């Protein structure tokens with residue numbers, strides 16, 4: 001039967017294929033670690049749930065499976081790669097929520113709020129090493145494990161850069177984009193490259209799929225920045241404007257501040273306050289960002305990086321079905337709030 005190619009369906013299929021494997025990886029962990037990780041995914045202690053609906057969107061898993069298919073492999077050849085990138089992603093979220101002091105994840109209390117910071121750090125460590133363990137046991141591990149490890153080093157550097165630039169009003173758009181590439185682009189790039197490796201793709205094809213993932217990651221992060229300011233928390237599972245409240249220099253903010261206008265000056269003044277912005281100040285900041293052109297500039301960046309992703313996808317000479325599914329996924333990821 002022909003597959004329909006809407007982005008939501010693509011993600012649902014990835015969740016159905018990879019969710020049970022993710023659960024079995026977590027089920028293999030020692031009891032305390034397993035229970036802590038299970039709580040993060042929203043799985044009750046000791047139970048193997050029938051659904052995986054609360055465990056995330058499975059974007060990275062979908063990219064690994066479809067990149068494998070795009071490179072003329074069978075998607076099942078990339079199942080381990082798909083599980084590995086989901087494990088790394090969830091490990092990074094556990095640590096990121098502690099670093100950001102974020103209390104809500106996927107509409108539930110973040111794990112550090114639920115079981116404390118030490119448990120959440122350890123759960124993140126466990127998921128990260130479970131990813132390496134899984135990939136080490138899969139075919140072509142000599143090619144895939146170094147890719148995953150290099151990705152995690154880049155991810156850490158990206159998170160470091162993100163933390164350091166958070167409150168500086170002199171942060172430029174280029175810096176924000178570099179962080180988006182390092183923090184989000186690298187794991188999406190890695191998912192695509194691991195999928196290509198699972199299909200035993202040539203270095204050139206793997207590089208184009210990697211560039212596809214990297215550009216998609218930047219577009220995805222830029223779209224995330226828009227959602228923080230103008231999205232709805234029912235859609236995102238995260239509190240609205242939490243980045244803005246914390247004076248975080250996202251792309252819309254950096255682009256707005258780069259303009260020479262009264263709105264940019266007022267925005268800078270708001271961001272230079274010592275205390276977090278209250279609801280009214282957040283609303284004012286959102287209006288100023290829009291007035292100073294930050295929303296439009298970010299929408300432009302989303303489109304530019306999504307187009308560049310699709311250009312690399314073409315250069316990878318993708319198998320037809322996978323090409324359609326990946327194109328639908330790009331559309332879905334850059335228009336998440338509709």
Ligand code: FPP
Nearest residue numbers: 091092095096124128152155156159183184
């Ligand atoms: C979310 O960003 C965070 C990341 C994309 C990367 C975090 C990376 C690390 C903590 C280093 C890697 C660590 C391990 C253990 C693999 P965000 O805060 O902008 O997004 P959010 O709103 O979803 O929190």
Ligand code: MG
Nearest residue numbers: 096097100102
């Ligand atoms: Mg965060």
